[in-house]
Amino acid sequence: MKSAGKQTVLLGITGSIAAYKACELVRLYQNAGLNVKVIMTKHAQRLVGAATFRALTGNAVATRLFDDPGNPINHISLAQEADVLVIAPCTANVLNKIAHGVADDLLSTTALATTVPSVLAPAMNAAMLKNPVTQESLRVLEVAGATIVGPGKGYLACGTEDSGRMSSPEEICAATLRVLAQSKSLAGKRVLITAGPTREYLDPVRYISSPSSGKTGFALAHEAAQRGAAVVLISGPTKLLSPLGIEYVPVTTAEQMLEKASEHFDGADIAIFSAAVGDFRPVRRAEQKLKKGEDSSFTFDFSANPDILATLAARRNAARANRPYIVGFAAETEHLLQNAEAKRRAKGADLIIANDVSDPRVGFASDNNRILFVDDAGSEQTELMSKQQLAAIIFDHIQQKL
Numbered sequence: 001m002k003s004a005g006k007q008t009v010l011l012g013i014t015g016s017i018a019a020y021k022a023c024e025l026v027r028l029y030q031n032a033g034l035n036v037k038v039i040m041t042k043h044a045q046r047l048v049g050a051a052t053f054r055a056l057t058g059n060a061v062a063t064r065l066f067d068d069p070g071n072p073i074n075h076i077s078l079a080q081e082a083d084v085l086v087i088a089p090c091t092a093n094v095l096n097k098i099a100h101g102v103a104d105d106l107l108s109t110t111a112l113a114t115t116v117p118s119v120l121a122p123a124m125n126a127a128m129l130k131n132p133v134t135q136e137s138l139r140v141l142e143v144a145g146a147t148i149v150g151p152g153k154g155y156l157a158c159g160t161e162d163s164g165r166m167s168s169p170e171e172i173c174a175a176t177l178r179v180l181a182q183s184k185s186l187a188g189k190r191v192l193i194t195a196g197p198t199r200e201y202l203d204p205v206r207y208i209s210s211p212s213s214g215k216t217g218f219a220l221a222h223e224a225a226q227r228g229a230a231v232v233l234i235s236g237p238t239k240l241l242s243p244l245g246i247e248y249v250p251v252t253t254a255e256q257m258l259e260k261a262s263e264h265f266d267g268a269d270i271a272i273f274s275a276a277v278g279d280f281r282p283v284r285r286a287e288q289k290l291k292k293g294e295d296s297s298f299t300f301d302f303s304a305n306p307d308i309l310a311t312l313a314a315r316r317n318a319a320r321a322n323r324p325y326i327v328g329f330a331a332e333t334e335h336l337l338q339n340a341e342a343k344r345r346a347k348g349a350d351l352i353i354a355n356d357v358s359d360p361r362v363g364f365a366s367d368n369n370r371i372l373f374v375d376d377a378g379s380e381q382t383e384l385m386s387k388q389q390l391a392a393i394i395f396d397h398i399q400q401k402l
């Protein structure tokens with residue numbers, strides 16, 4: 001159970017030479033008014049003694065899965081007591097393990113069992129950091145919602161100056177405080193998100209769709225859930241796993257997406273339409289697989305799909321209700337600002353998030369994006385960053401408007 005009053009940081013310390021810096025980190029957390037509980041891996045204890053952290057924190061230091069005789073499921077209670085899990089330093093071994101769900105000691109088991117936000121401060125040799133396996137793990141963890149702090153460049157224990165040095169305790173503490181401040185900021189709010197492509201079948205085996213991966217919508221759903229919102233994610237077909245702790249509603253066609261979004265729209269405080277909805281659907285779907293036959297060409301008649309955002313925004317405007325706050329996206333290849341503002345007005349959105357899909361670094365299915373916020377106060381451009389980082393910035397922006 002969580003204790004009332006002070007928030008608790010569960011600090012995992014792993015076997016990097018930077019482990020001694022965790023002592024300073026504990027002090028910074030305490031100065032910020034936080035309670036600190038420490039888990040140490042076997043290797044971390046060879047570098048700094050558990051007694052040091054027991055003395056610094058005033059709490060028992062957990063070191064093994066089965067070392068608390070009164071509590072055989074220590075990893076679950078530790079995971080539930082915490083408000084945030086921080087692993088600093090986080091070695092390549094622990095990083096790669098937790099990215100793949102390996103749970104073979106107290107810290108990795110706790111990391112797998114926890115549902116609270118996590119902050120990871122990697123510390124490792126530069127070659128280990130650059131290894132594609134580690135890079136993939138960093139990406140997986142970030143997509144899963146972890147906040148990765150650093151690592152920076154500097155003097156490494158192996159004697160070189162390179163990337164892999166753990167960020168300073170001050171930076172890690174600041175990131176932790178940011179995560180904690182955000183973590184309850186949408187408590188009590190309901191967030192509706194549409195995501196992914198829609199799919200319109202021509203016959204039982206062929207369809208038209210778009211290459212949308214759904215990554216942006218899923219990252220937004222994850223971010224909203226981490227901030228304490230009740231999230232409904234309505235998504236067309238993607239290869240992504242539905243984030244934990246949200247209501248996931250899979251759909252296929254634009255009409256199904258409208259029907260489900262319509263059910264959840266009125267109760268929402270924020271509605272974000274990030275789906276790449278197909279604008280057209282075949283007038284008639286063939287019951288049986290179409291055969292090539294003699295003809296060298298096929299002709300299909302298409303009719304327009306409903307515009308989900310515009311349909312639901314019109315319902316809000318007609319009802320003159322204040323909520324939900326409506327966010328749309330605009331994928332453009334030219335005149336970004338003008339097209340986005342025109343879309344905002346035409347569709348009745350409060351905010352349009354525009355991106356230039358002609359830029360090869362961003363656009364459909366990429367991991368990064370760079371966006372332009374367009375609302376009644378004007379416009380604001382972000383840097384190029386990961387979709388998870390953008391999700392955080394998008395909610396920071398929206399929450400200022402609520």
Ligand code: CTP
Binds near residue numbers: 273274327343
């Ligand atoms: N949208 C929607 N339903 C549709 C089409 C779009 O809800 N049938 C939403 C998208 O989720 C997005 C916004 O409208 O939030 C703009 O989508 P976009 O594809 O950029 O624009 P379109 O309306 O399709 O216009 P165009 O293709 O002409 O640029």
